[in-house]
Amino acid sequence: MDGEEALREQLDQADGSLSFLLLIVASVLLSLWTVTIQRQALCRTLTGEEGGPPLPDPLPIRRGASALLVGGLGFFLAQAARTWREACAEGSPAEARSALTGLWASLLVLLAAILRFRDLKEAAAAGGQDIEGGAP
Numbered sequence: 001m002d003g004e005e006a007l008r009e010q011l012d013q014a015d016g017s018l019s020f021l022l023l024i025v026a027s028v029l030l031s032l033w034t035v036t037i038q039r040q041a042l043c044r045t046l047t048g049e050e051g052g053p054p055l056p057d058p059l060p061i062r063r064g065a066s067a068l069l070v071g072g073l074g075f076f077l078a079q080a081a082r083t084w085r086e087a088c089a090e091g092s093p094a095e096a097r098s099a100l101t102g103l104w105a106s107l108l109v110l111l112a113a114i115l116r117f118r119d120l121k122e123a124a125a126a127g128g129q130d131i132e133g134g135a136p
Helices: 004-049 060-090 093-126
Strands: none
Touching: 004 060, 060 093
């Protein structure tokens, strides 16, 4: 692979990383929205306010946020695996160890997000909600 081809490949990787980081940011913003909804509900309860527009159900929003997070973290796990393979093939033992640490960290973070997503699906099912269909 020549120098320009390698740079183009790195540019493609950076573009992918930017895209999936935006998914993670969107997930955080959706989570912020659900906390805002919960806060409004608590304020209404504390003040005894019964009027006002109905608040959206935060559970489908949380599920959507969790799905975005799992997708973004899956991409970064794949990137970590690629980095580890390349470090094992071409790098020093220290680089390979560091890449393996990054791979394990990415795997554990993704597993935590999957567990949370699964828990949200079970909570929706326990609440009698449709967990497979509908927009988040």
